[in-house]
Amino acid sequence: MAGFRNALPLIIFLAIGFAAPLLAVIGYSFMPERSFGLLHPPTLENYAAIFNGNSYISFGWSLLLAVLTVAFLALICYPIAYGLARVFGPWAPVITLLFTIPLFVSENVRLYGWLLFFIKNGVLLGTLKSVFGLELESWLFTRPMILLGMVYVYVPFMLFPMTLGVSMVPNETREAALDLGATRWQVFREVELPLSMPGIVIGFLLTFVLAVGAIAEAKILGGQTVIPITHDIEIAFTYAQNWPLGAALAVLLMLVVGILVLFVLRRFDLDAVLGRR
Amino acid sequence: MSQRPAILVLKNLTKSFGKFNAVDGVDLDIADGEFFTIVGPSGSGKTTMIRMLAGMEPATSGDIILRGERINDVPANRRPTCMVFQSLALFPHRTVGENIEFPLKIRGVPPAARKEKALALLRQLRLPESYYGKSVLKCSGGERQRVALARALAFDPEILFFDEPLSAIDYKLRKTLEKELKDIHRETGKTFIYITHSLEEAMVMSDRIGVMRAGKLVQVGTPNEIYSAPRDKFVSEFMGDVNVIPVSLAGGKLISASFDRSFTPPGLPDGFASGHLVIRPEYMRFLDSPDDAENSLSGRLYNEYALGSRIQYQIRAGDHVFIVEKLRQQAPALDLDQSVLIGWDAKDSVLVRD
Structure with missing residues (x-):
């Protein structure tokens, strides 16, 4: 009972700050089109509109971009994480700091930085033109550019959990595997990878959930070549003034992401890989 | 082997x-x-x-x-x-x-x-x-x-x-x-x-x-x-509790400066000048008279410890604390601070260099 009393302030805070807005969004998703109150008789027409329309394209892009982002981040971050945990020694904190510093600058500002770097007559192309006389098409407003922006923005969210995962592998288990005849590759596959899995899975989940909700990269670097689902939601809530439709889209996004995350968590029982079985 | x-x-x-x-x-x-x-x-x-x-x-x-x-x-x-x-x-x-x-x-x-x-x-x-x-x-x-x-x-x-x-x-x-x-x-x-x-x-x-x-x-x-x-x-002490007396050779005799007397050695190694006389606690004996062993010392019982099958006695003699161990069945009953005579035969000791 004392436990409940002590937890009560936090429960109230979470109820107001976390549960209430979510419930409001879920409530709105069942309201008639373009209505602004929560007291209308509930209807499924928003969901029907979504399933009859072409929102699946935006859903598809968001999920595809998120999956690709996670895949590229995994390939890029594992070697760096390995280096930070095992190779760089006294330089690891310096490099960690260099990866952290960009987080102090707003994501939008950094993306506009990339825009200035890649834009026609900008830092890269302007220099190439004036110094070498090379005139190239800008890569801005293409799909790979969106991916580049997303990978760039979410590096720390993959790198840090991964580094933690790699540093959790006791060095003696590596040595023992080697001593028992394993090749370097076998040590990696049989010991290092499975033992660093908790950090890797957390990195995957974190970056996937963030990337699926990304919007600025497609807007700024993609120039609306791609409309991710988050952009659709924003349009519904703003220009279109159709809150119920936006709410229904948001609920569907939460469902899709939630189901995927639960699926991954079930596949990789974090407790089991952490050794708490 | x-x-x-x-x-x-x-x-x-x-x-x-x-x-x-x-x-x-x-x-x-x-x-x-x-x-x-x-x-x-x-x-x-x-x-x-x-x-x-x-x-x-x-x-x-x-x-x-x-x-x-x-x-x-x-x-x-x-x-x-x-x-x-x-x-x-x-x-x-x-x-x-x-x-x-x-x-x-x-x-x-x-x-x-x-x-x-x-x-x-x-x-x-x-x-x-x-x-x-x-x-x-x-x-x-x-x-x-x-x-x-x-x-x-x-x-x-x-x-x-x-x-x-x-x-x-x-x-x-x-x-x-x-x-x-x-x-x-x-x-x-x-x-x-x-x-x-x-x-x-x-x-x-x-x-x-x-x-x-x-x-x-x-x-x-x-x-x-x-x-x-x-x-x-180093090796002798690494074995556990041992008695170590610093000694040096003078005039063909093994002299202990701290006891201001000589001890009968187990045989002198070639070129020995100074080192330690090592006696294991189980080779130390309680004596009735100084003639019962080749080397003897008098001291007082400082404390005794029961080590399962054995009893360990700590005997203070001069500035030294000697350790004597006896099987429980053969252990004498001694009072604290009681005067005792302890000793050993030369063959039960080892002379080591520093």
Whole structure:
């Protein structure tokens, strides 16, 4: 009972700050089109509109971009994480700091930085033109550019959990595997990878959930070549003034992401890989 | 032991970290099938030494020769040797069976044959076969020891290294495991090289012991040789409680400055000038008269301790505290501060250099 009393302030805070807005969004998703109150008789027409329309394209892009982002981040971050945990020694904190510093600058500002770097007559192309006389098409407003922006923005969210995962592998288990005849590759596959899995899975989940909700990269670097689902939601809530439709889209996004995350968590029982079985 | 061929020969083996020699010019022959223990205090270089032998640490200079072949440059995963780590280094994400089968899996042994071998090793190490599917994290300390040993045996190494695997285990279980390890050594006939900081542990198991100090092997011998003829004060004190009297040679007599008298030596080594007279506590006797032993001293009983089967007495004589140990049945009843006469025969003492 004392436990409940002590937890009560936090429960109230979470109820107001976390549960209430979510419930409001879920409530709105069942309201008639373009209505602004929560007291209308509930209807499924928003969901029907979504399933009859072409929102699946935006859903598809968001999920595809998120999956690709996670895949590229995994390939890029594992070697760096390995280096930070095992190779760089006294330089690891310096490099960690260099990866952290960009987080102090707003994501939008950094993306506009990339825009200035890649834009026609900008830092890269302007220099190439004036110094070498090379005139190239800008890569801005293409799909790979969106991916580049997303990978760039979410590096720390993959790198840090991964580094933690790699540093959790006791060095003696590596040595023992080697001593028992394993090749370097076998040590990696049989010991290092499975033992660093908790950090890797957390990195995957974190970056996937963030990337699926990304919007600025497609807007700024993609120039609306791609409309991710988050952009659709924003349009519904703003220009279109159709809150119920936006709410229904948001609920569907939460469902899709939630189901995927639960699926991954079930596949990789974090407790089991952490050794708490 | 000496007629068996040497399996491992170390020649002037050295490991330097900067200017510091962790292992300093070690020469050693280890016979095939021998249980050899390297014993030394922490920081003596024994762990560095065994890591070089297992291939986890490159030697700075010198040779490691396995069956006539220099293996300095052979990496750990290609050496036919295997190590049981102090931490055991079991794979926590694998079951007992998977841990034991690991070296076989690496070699591409088919699953059925692997399982058969793993179950045979479980039986050999007195673990129930039902442990095959058990998580290693659910095993007790002693069970993990056995799993680690089974995994190393599954590798079928020519030499098994042990890096203080029993140091974190409680006394009673350690004693059991020491004996089991010696039994396993006998059953497998493999060469075991064991390191520990406990000479007592080394005594129980080893065919031969090498005492290490500051990167050098100061004495190599059978447990009996080390016990009865320690080469210097360090080795004698490493054995546990001993009585040590600083002595020097003057006018053909062995003089103790602190007692201002001479003692009858067990025989003087050539060129001996000064050193220590070492007498083990069980060789010390309580005397009725000074004539009952070749050397005698009077003192007072300071305290006594019951050590299970033995009683240990601390006797103050001058500035020295002497230790006398007697079997419980033969222990005299003494009062604290009672005057006693203690002594020993020259043959029961050892004269060591500094």
